[in-house]
Amino acid sequence: MAQSLTRRQLLTTVGVGVGVLAGLRLWRSGAFSPDKKQRLLHVEGQGPKAWLQQLPRSWAAQSRPTMERLAADLQTHEAGAADLAMVGEAWLPQLGPRLQPFGAPELFEPLLKAARDPAVLGGGAGAPMAFPWAFGSWVMVFRNRPAWVERSRREGWFLLAAEELRDEWILPASPRVVTALVLQSLGHSPSTVDLSLAPGLAARLATVARRARVFDSRHALTRLVNGYGSAAVAPSWAVIPQLLRDQRLVAVRPAASSPLLSWQVLVRPRRAGPIPKPWLQASAKGAT
Structure with a gap:
């Protein structure tokens, strides 16, 4: 025997059905799954x-x-x-x-x-x-450049201004970081606030900028590994895994300078x- 439904009962039944279907879809998608992490x-x-x-x-x-x-x-x-x-x-x-x-x-x-x-x-x-x-600290990373590795250990961040490395450096796209590195190359603290106390800073910054091939904080190691430049400055926490994968790379943190944090x-x-x-x-x- 067929059962008749009032309009309210029909709407209620349809509403429940729609809710069950929506819940089923969510369950299948894993949104309500207790095992979803x-x-x-x-x-x-x-x-x-x-x-x-x-x-x-x-x-x-x-x-x-x-x-x-x-x-x-x-x-x-x-x-x-x-x-x-x-x-x-x-x-x-x-x-x-x-x-x-x-x-x-x-x-x-x-x-x-x-x-x-x-x-x-x-x-x-x-x-x-x-x-x-x-x-981690900012470090210099070289690809197949043993002579530059030895120079970096002697000269530290001063190597950023070396004529021989013109168009070879991949430097951070951060004026703050580059300025701190150049301050260290001049023998000053990277946290120096009064830049007038660092004579020669403007000239050294201009020289370092001319030596850079590109300024890139995010893809520096990718560029280096793919041959776009032979030297880079990158944070140590990003460099260490890359050193384990690519034997062509060598990283140096100048011992004479205090670490600059990243x-x-x-x-x-x-x-x-x-x-x-x-x-x-x-x-x-x-x-x-």
Whole structure:
């Protein structure tokens, strides 16, 4: 016997059916799956294994072969599937439109003094876009140039101005970093505020600029490996994995100069899920 339905019952039945179908689609996509883990993306070789193994069980760390590949994923549909990413501070201007404020201001308090430079925080101290978690020093990297390696050990950052290296250097696209390196080449502190106390700075900066083949903070090592220049200045945390893969490369940090720091940060793509606060709090405590 057929059962008659009132208009209200029909609408209710249809509404429930639509809801069930929508829920089924979400279930099939994994959005409600209890086994779906949040993802942290990092460049292969740059994420400390022991630290990543301490992530909560609801998280999974996934590597990308290069920073270029990781950045590309963050700027495409893949961004919606990542909840945290490890990047170098030089990538913040390019990735900024794809990021959201990091949140959790209490995590930044023990790190603000160490980071100092507001650029490291992305959006500044008011609404930080990036969580500084590791740093390295800027180093010189040479490809198949043993003579230059020996000279760099003797001359340090002064080698940036050497005539023989004209059109060979791949330098950071950061006036702040280049100025600090040149200050060190003149025997001054890289944190010198009153530049009038560094005679010869303007002339040395002009010379170094003429020696550079290109200024590139993000793709320096890729350019170097592919033969676009024979020497580069890059952060040590990015250089070390590359040294293990390419025996043509040699890195030198001038022993006579104090290390000039470069930061690696964690960022949150738009639509990312909640951050693992206890894991990050443990990291911040370890850094203080």
